[in-house]
Amino acid sequence: MLRAEIDGLNIELEEKISILDAAKKANINIPTLCYEDGLSIYGGCRLCVVEVEGEDLLKPACATEIEEGMKIKTHSKKVRDLRKNLFELIIATHNIDCQLNCLTCSRASNCELKDIAEDIGLSKMRLDPIKRGDSVDNSSYAVIREPEKCISCNRCIRKCEEVQGIGIFTTANRGPETVVTTFKDRGMGNVECTNCGQCILSCPTGALHELYQKESVLDILNDETKHVVVQTAPAVRVAISEPFSNQAGDISTGQLVTALKRLGFDAVFDTNFAADLTIMEEGTELIDRINNDGKLPLFTSCSPGWIKFIEHFYPEYLDNLSSAKSPQQMFGAVAKSYYAKEAGIDSDKIVVVSIMPCTAKKFEAKREEMAGDVDYVLTTRELASIIKSAGIDFLNLEESEYDELLGVSSGAADIFGTTGGVMEAALRTATELITGEELGKIEFEAVRGLEGIKKAEVEIGGLKLRAAVANGLGNARKVMEMIKDGEEFDFIEFMACPGGCMGGGGQPISSDKNVLEKRQQAIYKIDKSKKMRKSHENPYIKKLYDNYLEKPGSEIAHKLLHTKYKARKI
Amino acid sequence: MDKLKSLFYQDSLLEKLHQIQITYGYIPEAEIENLSEKYQLARANVYGVISFYSMFYTEPTGKYIIRICDSISCHLNESDSVLRAVKSYLGLKSHQTTEDKKFTLEVVECLGHCGEGPVMMVNNKIFTKINKNKALEILNDCM
Numbered sequence: 001m002l003r004a005e006i007d008g009l010n011i012e013l014e015e016k017i018s019i020l021d022a023a024k025k026a027n028i029n030i031p032t033l034c035y036e037d038g039l040s041i042y043g044g045c046r047l048c049v050v051e052v053e054g055e056d057l058l059k060p061a062c063a064t065e066i067e068e069g070m071k072i073k074t075h076s077k078k079v080r081d082l083r084k085n086l087f088e089l090i091i092a093t094h095n096i097d098c099q100l101n102c103l104t105c106s107r108a109s110n111c112e113l114k115d116i117a118e119d120i121g122l123s124k125m126r127l128d129p130i131k132r133g134d135s136v137d138n139s140s141y142a143v144i145r146e147p148e149k150c151i152s153c154n155r156c157i158r159k160c161e162e163v164q165g166i167g168i169f170t171t172a173n174r175g176p177e178t179v180v181t182t183f184k185d186r187g188m189g190n191v192e193c194t195n196c197g198q199c200i201l202s203c204p205t206g207a208l209h210e211l212y213q214k215e216s217v218l219d220i221l222n223d224e225t226k227h228v229v230v231q232t233a234p235a236v237r238v239a240i241s242e243p244f245s246n247q248a249g250d251i252s253t254g255q256l257v258t259a260l261k262r263l264g265f266d267a268v269f270d271t272n273f274a275a276d277l278t279i280m281e282e283g284t285e286l287i288d289r290i291n292n293d294g295k296l297p298l299f300t301s302c303s304p305g306w307i308k309f310i311e312h313f314y315p316e317y318l319d320n321l322s323s324a325k326s327p328q329q330m331f332g333a334v335a336k337s338y339y340a341k342e343a344g345i346d347s348d349k350i351v352v353v354s355i356m357p358c359t360a361k362k363f364e365a366k367r368e369e370m371a372g373d374v375d376y377v378l379t380t381r382e383l384a385s386i387i388k389s390a391g392i393d394f395l396n397l398e399e400s401e402y403d404e405l406l407g408v409s410s411g412a413a414d415i416f417g418t419t420g421g422v423m424e425a426a427l428r429t430a431t432e433l434i435t436g437e438e439l440g441k442i443e444f445e446a447v448r449g450l451e452g453i454k455k456a457e458v459e460i461g462g463l464k465l466r467a468a469v470a471n472g473l474g475n476a477r478k479v480m481e482m483i484k485d486g487e488e489f490d491f492i493e494f495m496a497c498p499g500g501c502m503g504g505g506g507q508p509i510s511s512d513k514n515v516l517e518k519r520q521q522a523i524y525k526i527d528k529s530k531k532m533r534k535s536h537e538n539p540y541i542k543k544l545y546d547n548y549l550e551k552p553g554s555e556i557a558h559k560l561l562h563t564k565y566k567a568r569k570i
Numbered sequence: 571m572d573k574l575k576s577l578f579y580q581d582s583l584l585e586k587l588h589q590i591q592i593t594y595g596y597i598p599e600a601e602i603e604n605l606s607e608k609y610q611l612a613r614a615n616v617y618g619v620i621s622f623y624s625m626f627y628t629e630p631t632g633k634y635i636i637r638i639c640d641s642i643s644c645h646l647n648e649s650d651s652v653l654r655a656v657k658s659y660l661g662l663k664s665h666q667t668t669e670d671k672k673f674t675l676e677v678v679e680c681l682g683h684c685g686e687g688p689v690m691m692v693n694n695k696i697f698t699k700i701n702k703n704k705a706l707e708i709l710n711d712c713m
Contacts, residue, residue, distance in 0.1 A: 161612060161615075166612065167611075167612025167614055167615055168612070168614055169614060170612070170614035170615055170617055170618030171618055172617065172618055172621035172622075173621050173622065174621075174622050174623075174624075182614060183613050183614045183617050184599075184617055184628060191614070570603070570613065
């Protein structure tokens, strides 16, 4: 037992923790900027400094362990004055000289700097902002970087390196010249960036944000000559309400559909339909590879961040990837062929817009192998901003149903939005297709949860399927190394973002620590509430095969629904 | 122990960078990639280390590297007028190389002769108590 005193409160602690964590336990908030839960301690911003009795210098609360008998003051005059000075200096490196800059900032509605200013009681700004004159990095199709807003908190660097295991960012130069940049300042589009967008979620200043396509989509909606269809990814419906309600874990599928209809989309469809289709194609591929001594383990191919990761770092394993396109791309291909035919619309007139929890989907849509399937990709955040700007009172909207042809989906498609979901959906279908018997228990608990790596052995009609699930690219790398070391698997689901798509780089930035758990519970709740919970039972999928694609893995299915990958240099 | 080991190895990174810099006159990209592999560091990290030190280059430099100190002591002795003269004479900004690959200019922090500023260095040779005319003479001698 360890005793200490914080702001006059006596506290008892079981173990040595940081002053910052100890203060939290005592319900004292110490402002932080470079600190982020789950990342290593950097201690660079010094905003969390506190007074420790007997010490001459103030100590950073994040990087100082509490010790027996310590007497700490977290908000004394000395501390507060220093914090204000430090914050003024930090802010001076963040170019907000023009008020419009703040108004149009990606973090306008949830600015961390503004929160800190409030927390430390900043009342004046004495320093003019420094204009470094750095140009915007728009080399990437997915993520834009505005270095003028960067305050060098290094959270993006640590996120990319520690969580995603990549490390495209670094600090370069020294002293006042120090900047956060990419290898040789090449820009995010010209290095081994996977476009996952996790850095965006970490950036407190809006220096990182997605490549906006909001304006283009609004323009195309006003173009009478176009038939604009929209698809919504599984993870969007459990997060889109967050920017309106500041509350995580709400399901707003029906409101989402209504909002999209009000925005003027000609048809509102569901990526989930294409997720069911993916299961048919990928499941068939899995069974085929198992039966015919094909390349195993089979890797899922839904996550474009993961795809770019393997192309850069493990190109020798590209043949293990399922050739099935991701649900987003499948949807686009089907919308411009099958839907065009069924609805009697010239496919040249059809514009496909996707709403995705993902920034890498923007890159995926631009891949030359699949060019033309999807025209515009909006993140969940972008859609929320469009809905706001259209004056739609999202939370109070009535619910509507997706348009039928490409809008009906099974519960198996819903769980695509979480880690383990693609695996579970595939297992549901593969088991029934192989055994020909109906599943007793439909939930595969072993692949559920938020652990970074999950392994399971599943019995399917006498066959033992060795499955693994990895979320977050750091974990993907670990699994790839396990394979290299000789561990054997049959089927592995990879998702680039921690938690899977629901934790995607395009999702609303939440201050709720349990946001992933809440979104995941919401996703499982949707699945549970559905009568139809297996992809192969989806009548519209059957109809699509009967009327157009013949059967899974057919020639036309291959032409429309499958793709190729390419090795990329680091 | 493993952590200690890797820290130890990372310590030798600077030494390796020096060797490469001496061998090629700069640190080529292929070498950065080798180091990144060897030390299990992202190549951006290796680049970060290189850019931290002003004596490492990622592009070929000129035959003569002109380093002019502009920290406090030299600055008080009017190093900025030397700098201006050299910059306009060579047509360079700091960290740039002339087209004929003869001169690279570096504005640097202390060169360790604060009592004798302004200080200028040409490759490994140090010149103290210079002024703008002396500086231009030194450059002319290099031509």
